[in-house]
Amino acid sequence: GSEEAAPESAPGGEGKYQTLLINNTGGVYNITLNRPTKKNAITVQMYEELILALKEAGEDKSVVLATMTGSGDYYCSGNDLGNFMNITPDKIKEMAVNAGDLLQRFVSAFIDFPKPLIGLINGPAVGVSVTVLGLFDAATFHTPFSALGQSPEGCSSYVFPRLMGAAKASELLLFNKKISAAEAYNRNLITAVIPDDVFVKETQATIQAIAKLPRESMAFSKVLIRSAEKAQLHAVNKEECEVLIGRWQSQECMNAIMSFFTQKTAKL
Amino acid sequence: GSEEAAPESAPGGEGKYQTLLINNTGGVYNITLNRPTKKNAITVQMYEELILALKEAGEDKSVVLATMTGSGDYYCSGNDLGNFMNITPDKIKEMAVNAGDLLQRFVSAFIDFPKPLIGLINGPAVGVSVTVLGLFDAATFHTPFSALGQSPEGCSSYVFPRLMGAAKASELLLFNKKISAAEAYNRNLITAVIPDDVFVKETQATIQAIAKLPRESMAFSKVLIRSAEKAQLHAVNKEECEVLIGRWQSQECMNAIMSFFTQKTAKL
Amino acid sequence: GSEEAAPESAPGGEGKYQTLLINNTGGVYNITLNRPTKKNAITVQMYEELILALKEAGEDKSVVLATMTGSGDYYCSGNDLGNFMNITPDKIKEMAVNAGDLLQRFVSAFIDFPKPLIGLINGPAVGVSVTVLGLFDAATFHTPFSALGQSPEGCSSYVFPRLMGAAKASELLLFNKKISAAEAYNRNLITAVIPDDVFVKETQATIQAIAKLPRESMAFSKVLIRSAEKAQLHAVNKEECEVLIGRWQSQECMNAIMSFFTQKTAKL
Numbered sequence: 084g085s086e087e088a089a090p091e092s093a094p095g096g097e098g099k100y101q102t103l104l105i106n107n108t109g110g111v112y113n114i115t116l117n118r119p120t121k122k123n124a125i126t127v128q129m130y131e132e133l134i135l136a137l138k139e140a141g142e143d144k145s146v147v148l149a150t151m152t153g154s155g156d157y158y159c160s161g162n163d164l165g166n167f168m169n170i171t172p173d174k175i176k177e178m179a180v181n182a183g184d185l186l187q188r189f190v191s192a193f194i195d196f197p198k199p200l201i202g203l204i205n206g207p208a209v210g211v212s213v214t215v216l217g218l219f220d221a222a223t224f225h226t227p228f229s230a231l232g233q234s235p236e237g238c239s240s241y242v243f244p245r246l247m248g249a250a251k252a253s254e255l256l257l258f259n260k261k262i263s264a265a266e267a268y269n270r271n272l273i274t275a276v277i278p279d280d281v282f283v284k285e286t287q288a289t290i291q292a293i294a295k296l297p298r299e300s301m302a303f304s305k306v307l308i309r310s311a312e313k314a315q316l317h318a319v320n321k322e323e324c325e326v327l328i329g330r331w332q333s334q335e336c337m338n339a340i341m342s343f344f345t346q347k348t349a350k351l
Numbered sequence: 352g353s354e355e356a357a358p359e360s361a362p363g364g365e366g367k368y369q370t371l372l373i374n375n376t377g378g379v380y381n382i383t384l385n386r387p388t389k390k391n392a393i394t395v396q397m398y399e400e401l402i403l404a405l406k407e408a409g410e411d412k413s414v415v416l417a418t419m420t421g422s423g424d425y426y427c428s429g430n431d432l433g434n435f436m437n438i439t440p441d442k443i444k445e446m447a448v449n450a451g452d453l454l455q456r457f458v459s460a461f462i463d464f465p466k467p468l469i470g471l472i473n474g475p476a477v478g479v480s481v482t483v484l485g486l487f488d489a490a491t492f493h494t495p496f497s498a499l500g501q502s503p504e505g506c507s508s509y510v511f512p513r514l515m516g517a518a519k520a521s522e523l524l525l526f527n528k529k530i531s532a533a534e535a536y537n538r539n540l541i542t543a544v545i546p547d548d549v550f551v552k553e554t555q556a557t558i559q560a561i562a563k564l565p566r567e568s569m570a571f572s573k574v575l576i577r578s579a580e581k582a583q584l585h586a587v588n589k590e591e592c593e594v595l596i597g598r599w600q601s602q603e604c605m606n607a608i609m610s611f612f613t614q615k616t617a618k619l
Numbered sequence: 620g621s622e623e624a625a626p627e628s629a630p631g632g633e634g635k636y637q638t639l640l641i642n643n644t645g646g647v648y649n650i651t652l653n654r655p656t657k658k659n660a661i662t663v664q665m666y667e668e669l670i671l672a673l674k675e676a677g678e679d680k681s682v683v684l685a686t687m688t689g690s691g692d693y694y695c696s697g698n699d700l701g702n703f704m705n706i707t708p709d710k711i712k713e714m715a716v717n718a719g720d721l722l723q724r725f726v727s728a729f730i731d732f733p734k735p736l737i738g739l740i741n742g743p744a745v746g747v748s749v750t751v752l753g754l755f756d757a758a759t760f761h762t763p764f765s766a767l768g769q770s771p772e773g774c775s776s777y778v779f780p781r782l783m784g785a786a787k788a789s790e791l792l793l794f795n796k797k798i799s800a801a802e803a804y805n806r807n808l809i810t811a812v813i814p815d816d817v818f819v820k821e822t823q824a825t826i827q828a829i830a831k832l833p834r835e836s837m838a839f840s841k842v843l844i845r846s847a848e849k850a851q852l853h854a855v856n857k858e859e860c861e862v863l864i865g866r867w868q869s870q871e872c873m874n875a876i877m878s879f880f881t882q883k884t885a886k887l
Contacts, residue, residue, distance in 0.1 A: 199525060219518065234836055240843040246516040248782040248807030249844060250755065256844065257735060257837045258829050269537075269805075271516030293526050299603045300502055301525045303594055307508040308517060308524065311587060319847060326839055335835045467793060487786065514784040537805075539784030561794050567871045568770055569793045571862055575776040576785060576792065579855060 102129040103136055104154065110147035110294045112140035119155030124163035125211065130189045137192040137200075147298045149196070150290060151219075152203035161210025167331070167340055175332055183328035186211070190237050190320045193218040194313060199293065199301055203286050204273070213255075216272050217242030218316075233336060234326050241319040246271040370397040371404060372422065378415035378562045380408035387423030392431035393479065398457050405460040415566045417464070418558060419487075420471035429478025435599070435608055443600055451596035454479070458505050458588045461486040462581060467561065467569055471554050472541070481523075484540050485510030486584075501604060502594050509587040514539040638665040639672060640690065646683035646830045648676035655691030660699035661747065666725045673728040683834045685732070686826060687755075688739035697746025703867070703876055711868055719864035722747070726773050726856045729754040730849060735829065735837055739822050740809070749791075752808050753778030754852075769872060770862050777855040782807040 104115040114136050116123035125133075140149040153159050170178045193200070193215050200219040208216070214237030235243075235256045243252035247270040254260040264276045277285050293301075309316075330336050372383040382404050384391035393401075408417040421427050438446045461468070461483050468487040476484070482505030503511075503524045511520035515538035522528040532544045545553050561569075577584075598604050640651040650672050652659035661669075676685040689695050706714045729736070729751050736755040744752070750773030771779075771792045779788035783806035790796040800812045813821050829837075845852075866872050 199521065217517070234839045235843055240840065241847050242517075244844055245513065245781065249753070249778075250810045251807055252844065253735065253841070254810055257832075257840045259832060271519055274518045274522055296525075296527060297603050297607055299601060300598065300607075303502045303598065304508065304525045305521070307503055307591060307594055308512055308520065310590070311509050311583070315847070322846070323843060326843055330836065330839065333835060335833050339833055339836075467789065485785070510785075513781065539787055542786045542790055564793075564795060565871050565875055567869060568866065568875075571770045571866065572776065572793045573789070575771055575859060575862055576780055576788065578858070579777050579851070 100132050100136065102126065103132050105136060107140075107143070107146065109291075110145060110298070111290055112136075112143065112146045112149040114140075114149060114151045116151070116153045116159055119153075119157070121163065122157035122160035122207075123153045123155070124160045124165075126163045127166055127185065129163075130185050134189055134192045137196050141195070141197050146198065147294045147301070148199040148201060148290070150201045150203050152205050155206070157206045158204045158208040159212035160207070161212055164340060164343065168344075179328045179331040182331060183324040186236055186327065187320055187324040190215060190218075190324075191317065194238070194309075194316045194320065197302060197306065199305060201286075201290060201293075202273075203282075205282065211237055213237075213272075214239035214243075217246055233330050233339075234323070236320075236323045236327060238316050238319045238323070240323055241315065243272075368400050368404065370394065371400050373404060375408075375411070375414065377559075378413060378566070379558055380404075380411065380414045380417040382408075382417060382419045384419070384421045384427055387421075387425070389431065390425040390428035390475075391421045391423070392428045392433075394431045395434055395453065397431075398453050402456055402460045405464050409463070409465050414466065415562045415569070416467040416469060416558070418469045418471050420473050423474070425474045426472045426476040427480035428475070429480055432608060432611065436612075447596045447599040450599060451592040454504055454595065455588055455592040458483060458486075458592075459585065462506070462577075462584045462588065465570060465574065467573060469554075469558060469561070470541075471550075473550065479505055481505075481540075482507035482511075485514055501598050501607075502591070504588075504591045504595060506584050506587045506591070508591055509583065511540075636668050636672065638662065639668050641672060643676075643679070643682065645827075646681060646834070647826055648672075648679065648682045648685040650676075650685060650687045651690050652688070652695055653690045655689075655693070657699065658693040658696035658743075659689045659691070660696045660701075662699045663702055663721065665699075666721050670725055670728045673732050677731070677733050682734065683830045683837070684735040684737060684826070686737045686739050688741050691742070693742045694740045694744040695748035696743070697748055700876060700879065704880075715864045715867040718867060719860040722772055722863065723856055723860040726751060726754075726860075727853065730774070730845075730852045730856065733838060733842065735841060737822075737826060737829075738809075739818075741818065747773055749773075749808075750775035750779075753782055769866050769875075770859070772856075772859045772863060774852050774855045774859070776859055777851065779808075 102116070102118055104113075104117045106113040106115075114133070116125075116129065118124060118126070118129070137149070140146050166182065167178070189211075196218075202216060202219050204216075214235060216237075217239060218237070234240075239252075239256060243256060246252070251270055255262070262270070264273065267273045268276050275289075370384070370386055372381075372385045374381040374383070382401070384393075384397070386392060386394075386397070405417070408414050434450065435446070457479075464486075470484060470487050472484075482503060485505065485507055502508075507520075507524060511524060514520070519538055523530070530538070532541065535541045536544050543557075638653055640649075640653045642649040642651075650669070652661075652665065654660060654662070654665070673685070676682050702718065703714070725747075732754075738752060738755050740752075750771060753773065753775055770776075775788075775792060779792060782788070787806055791798070798806070800809065803809045804812050811825075
């Protein structure tokens with residue numbers, strides 16, 4: 084820790100979050116991804132802000148539980164591929180190592196979160212926003228892993244086989260299969276499928292009911308549930324990020340990302 | 352082991368069980384919880400008798416499998432909260448430690464049971480009668496954990512996430528969700544949903560068929576299945592009981608139990 | 620490794636496989652069990668050829684993925700019980716030890732297979748052809764374990780409880796329950812149920828699509844998914860085979876096999 088004074092954020096914590104909306108009220112810490120024009124793709128800054136928000140929610144004694152949702156029609160389109168653009172060849176390794184470190188700290192924040200964490204998946208979910216779902220609750224999605232020439236993250240290589248068996252996990256993590264919300268429910272990735280028109284009303288009612296339950300009991304129960312595999316989850320997270328650091332420097336991955344942007348341009 | 356002579360139980364084993372009905376016949380050891388006027392709530396005596404019955408069934412070479420059911424309309428309403436009543440403040444810690452030890456031995460009896468154990472869940476199941484279900488088979492239930500300000504037991508903090516994923520397990524263990532028999536089937540907690548009117552007939556047919564299967568093969572297979580995580584289950588059981596010993600001495604838990612009795616009275 | 624020259628197999632690898640059809644083309648290594656008049660029951664020779672074929676497919680850099688299917692109407696009727704016939708009493712132990720070693724090497728070949736492995740289960744599947752399914756993907760089956768007085772193999776004592784919970788796994792591994800393809804899907808044993816009339820067309824389309832995905836990414840992802848429990852799977856495989864070596868020498872097992880052949884004859 085540095086002993087120099089850190090620059091103060093604005094009073095009331097405003098200014099701390101540029102990419103998120105935070106609403107901490109009545110024991111519920113609401114996190115909203117707030118880049119709706121970019122389908123809430125996660126930039127380097129947003130990763131850092133999410134790590135900070137989860138830390139705050141975990142430490143604030145008034146907080147019973149946290150929720151995460153997206154602004155607009157999308158929940159989250161995953162890692163912002165702009166994070167990989169405009170990198171000169173001599174900087175690729177540095178970029179890959181830094182991105183691996185950031186991802187590992189991001190996923191660790193979910194592994195270590197000490198209170199109930201509820202995903203209010205308001206729209207499509209892609210990539211890392213899906214793979215971390217095994218570390219909390221949720222509602223609709225698809226997964227484009229292999230198509231981007233990458234490999235699983237968010238502890239999904241470990242958690243997904245435990246949710247749905249290795250074969251169904253491989254469909255998502257190796258074979259690029261897209262599944263419906265109903266199928267995601269059957270595969271234990273999410274705990275409820277809620278129609279759009281009642282989504283806010285129903286999820287708010289659930290959250291308010293949960294926020295009134297004995298909070299110590301919930302916290303102790305969550306710690307018990309997580310404790311049996313916390314060490315394993317951290318080891319998996321580290322291994323996944325190491326593999327990704329290699330993948331991100333591979334020709335196969337670069338081709339896949341180039342192809343992604345080319346196709347996108349071609350469609351315009 | 353003491354070398355003093357133990358007092359003899361009545362001939363034929365009668366008198367050994369006051370809270371259970373035992374019927375050991377044709378290779379099937381039937382255990383019936385027998386406090387129907389109390390919805391088969393488990394008293395300290397009943398815990399001890401269940402431990403003894405499982406030990407007997409495990410050691411008796413004529414026994415192929417054991418079953419467990421409830422007398423009357425209820426399967427089991429869980430821990431008898433009377434176990435926590437009329438405790439003077441200076442005795443609370445002692446009560447909590449003793450209750451933790453008893454619960455740990457009770458759950459260990461299920462972990463270590465060496466033969467097939469089949470639950471004939473004849474009616475509603477609550478609390479600890481649900482959380483140990485992950486250690487055998489079953490048919491209808493709900494779970495009131497968090498509402499009582501307690502925390503998971505019966506290895507449910509470890510087994511439930513492995514049956515249905517952490518998120519769906521959290522619904523039951525943290526968020527007090529009640530689920531139908533059909534949903535319990537989908538979540539791998541039970542192996543069949545059987546209508547009331549054919550319940551006895553169908554379950555008896557199944558049990559008789561199983562009792563005729565090669566018994567050594569079944570015993571070896573059960574040992575193989577259990578062995579991979581027996582040490583882990585015992586560690587989880589110990590950790591859960593330690594957390595509960597703390598919970599039972601907490602203000603939050605006492606308030607929840609008081610509230611439970613007050614509401615019950617208010618309804619009368 | 621011997622330094623003596625091994626007898627050459629015929630050019631082009633023909634002659635290497637008498638019980639399998641191998642078709643290695645376009646990155647897809649197809650293995651077909653080819654004893655249709657015996658419902659593709661697995662002889663000692665077929666075990667050895669399957670081990671060899673998986674080794675080849677794993678090492679051949681042109682191979683992206685492997686598939687396994689059966690010739691004729693059956694997928695596989697499991698271990699050829701003829702392997703246990705015509706054994707004189709003094710040779711029973713030797714037979715059991717050799718069969719245990721062979722089975723352990725066979726299952727290891729699945730545990731260690733480094734690429735996607737897709738089962739095209741074209742008809743009924745029995746015994747060891749079911750228990751190894753937890754190590755890849757599939758379509759219809761039943762399981763006759765206990766009825767043969769044996770015990771689980773193929774890592775099923777470990778993998779099946781993780782696919783469907785211990786109770787539902789016990790139905791298959793202890794209680795000889797037969798389940799439908801739909802139920803096998805719900806229990807995470809297989810990833811798709813496909814009608815007969817479109818089976819070949821649909822599975823070929825899926826395989827061709829998978830063969831075009833980024834192959835390095837798939838291989839790294841499979842390694843990640845498998846790595847978390849590879850050591851455990853090998854330990855389970857070893858333990859299961861040790862138990863089976865004992866079972867195969869037991870009176871109960873011999874009676875069950877005799878009864879199987881007697882019933883078969885009686886039906887003729």
